[in-house]
Structure formats: structure tokens, C-alpha cells
Amino acid sequence: GESVGLHLPTLSVQEGDNSIINCAYSNSASDYFIWYKQESGKGPQFIIDIRSNMDKRQGQRVTVLLNKTVKHLSLQIAATQPGDSAVYFCAGKKVGNTGNQFYFGTGTSLTVIP
Amino acid sequence: DAGVTQSPTHLIKTRGQQVTLRCSPISGHKSVSWYQQVLGQGPQFIFQYYEKEERGRGNFPDRFSARQFPNYSSELNVNALLLGDSALYLCASSFGAGNSPLHFGNGTRLTVT
Numbered sequence: 001g002e003s004v005g006l007h008l009p010t011l012s013v014q015e016g017d018n019s020i021i022n023c024a025y026s027n028s029a030s031d032y033f034i035w036y037k038q039e040s041g042k043g044p045q046f047i048i049d050i051r052s053n054m055d056k057r058q059g060q061r062v063t064v065l066l067n068k069t070v071k072h073l074s075l076q077i078a079a080t081q082p083g084d085s086a087v088y089f090c091a092g093k094k095v096g097n098t099g100n101q102f103y104f105g106t107g108t109s110l111t112v113i114p
Numbered sequence: 115d116a117g118v119t120q121s122p123t124h125l126i127k128t129r130g131q132q133v134t135l136r137c138s139p140i141s142g143h144k145s146v147s148w149y150q151q152v153l154g155q156g157p158q159f160i161f162q163y164y165e166k167e168e169r170g171r172g173n174f175p176d177r178f179s180a181r182q183f184p185n186y187s188s189e190l191n192v193n194a195l196l197l198g199d200s201a202l203y204l205c206a207s208s209f210g211a212g213n214s215p216l217h218f219g220n221g222t223r224l225t226v227t
Contacts (some may be wrong), residue, residue, distance in 0.1 A: 032213045043118075043204050043218035044157065051213065089156050093213065099169035100147055100208050100216060104156030 004030070004073075004092040004105045012111045019077040021108045023090035026071070030092030034102070035064060035075045039086045047075070047088075077110075085112045116141070118219035120205050126225045127195050135190045135222045139207030145169070146188040147216060148180055151202040163188055164211035192224075200226045 004025045013019045025033075031052040036044035048059045050066050050073075057064050063076040073090055087109050091102040119138045127133050139146050145164040149157035159172040163182035177193045186207075192199055202223050206216035 034215055036218075041220070043206075043220045044216075046215050046217060049215050091156075091216075099162045099164070099211055100145060100214065101159050101162060101170045101172070102157075102216065104149075104158070106154075106156050 004033075004090055004103050008108055009106070010109045010111070012113055013080050015080060015082060015112055015114050017080055019075075019080045019084070019110060019112075021075045021077075021088050021090075021110065023073040023075075023105055024071055025073065025090075025092050030094065030103070032093040033064070033066065033073055034091045034093075035062075036089045036091060036104075037084075037086045038089065038107070044089060080110075080112050082112045082114055085110055118205055118207050118217055120203075120219040120222050122222060123220070124223045124225075126227060128227055129195055129197060131195050131226075132191065132193045133195060133224060135192075135203050135205075135224075137188045137190070137205030137207075137219060139186050139188070139205075140217055143207035143209050143217070144186055145208045145211050145214075146182055146186065147206045147208070148188070148190045149204040149206065149218075150174075151204055151221070153201075157204055160190070162211075169211055195226045197226050200224060 034049040035047040038044045050057045087107040147162040148160040151157040161180040162170040182188045202221040204221045206218045208214040
């Protein structure tokens with residue numbers, strides 16, 4: 001079946017270092033991916049998206065890499081700041097789905113150490 | 115600009131009761147989706163509506179229903195509440211029905227006792 005998942009439930013990094021959060025997906029999981037950030041007591045916040053015809057996309061301090069060969073997605077955060085501490089989810093939209101149904105991973109909790 | 119707004123923010127209900135959750139999308143967005151998020155897990159898809167029509171339904175029992183109004187706001191109804199329905203219910207809006215990002219509200223925290 002379709003699924004996305006995250007490699008590590010928790011990640012701790014020093015302030016100023018780069019963070020890498022990983023995600024894997026199943027065969028037919030997605031042709032469109034989104035990374036979300038969720039802080040305590042809030043809903044998921046859109047960070048960046050990427051379509052399956054792309055390998056890389058950059059935003060402000062964030063980069064998403066898509067490796068379709070090994071069905072792997074990563075989110076890189078440059079110069080991690082305390083405000084980046086949150087749970088990060090990757091979400092994949094089901095291939096062939098004409099709607100906007102997304103499968104979410106279980107999340108990686110990022111802690112930034114000052 | 116206002117984001118996705120949901121009401122109420124918190125709700126406590128008893129088993130067997132019924133609940134209605136409300137959502138107003140971002141202005142200009144025509145699609146509304148509902149997700150359930152159990153503590154410690156990622157959101158799970160419940161419904162999507164676009165232009166007042168159901169575009170998708172997740173693996174949830176018939177106790178769950180939803181609708182979208184002409185102004186694109188939406189309601190999620192859950193009947194015969196079970197303890198396992200306790201969760202954060204998230205509403206998300208998007209401009210289109212297909213490959214467009216979801217923008218989430220802060221959710222309604224439902225506790226069933």
C-alpha cells in the first residue's frame with residue numbers, strides 16, 4: 001500500500017549546524033511531496049514542496065532533495081536556529097489521486113541545542 | 115491575511131454524543147480537507163471537499179461525515195463518539211483540488227470521556 005515514513009523519531013543538533021531530516025516512501029505513494037513543521041499546540045505549517053519531476057528545490061534556509069531511485073526524500077535546514085525546534089512531517093500525495101489526499105509520516109522531533 | 119480558522123479550539127464530549135467541528139478556509143481557497151491527528155502520529159486523511167463536492171474519503175467509519183457550504187466553509191460531524199475518537203482534528207484548505215499545498219488551521223482538540 002501507499003505510505004510515507006520517517007527514518008528517525010528524534011534529532012538533536014547544535015545551533016548553527018545544518019539539520020537533515022529523512023523520509024522514505026513506498027512504490028506508488030506519491031508524485032508530489034510536502035514538508036511540514038508542527039510546533040506544540042499548532043497545526044502543521046507548510047515549509048516547502050516538490051514534484052516528482054524535480055530532484056531538488058530550495059527555499060529560504062531549506063532544501064528538499066528527492067531521490068526517486070531509492071524512494072527517499074530529505075529536508076535540509078541550514079544554520080539551524082532554536083526556532084526550528086518542532087516536529088517535522090513529510091507528506092506524499094497518492095499517485096493518480098485527482099484530489100488532494102496526502103499520506104503523512106510519523107514525524108521527526110527536532111531539538112536545537114543553544 | 116487570515117489563515118484557516120477552526121472552531122472550537124477545544125471540546126470535551128461523552129461517549130455516544132455527537133460533535134460538529136467548523137472550518138473557514140483561506141480566502142480564495144475552494145478546497146477543504148479534514149485530517150485526524152492522534153497524539154504522537156502524523157495526520158490521517160478523513161475527507162476532501164472541492165466546490166461543495168466530496169473529492170475523497172479516507173478509511174473512517176460512516177459515523178464521520180462532512181459538508182462544504184457555498185462560501186467554502188466546512189463542517190465535520192462525528193456521531194456516536196468513541197473514546198478512540200479523541201484526537202486533534204485539523205482542517206486544511208488549498209487553492210485547487212489537485213497538486214496544491216495544504217494550509218492547515220490549528221485544529222480542534224476533541225476529548226471523549
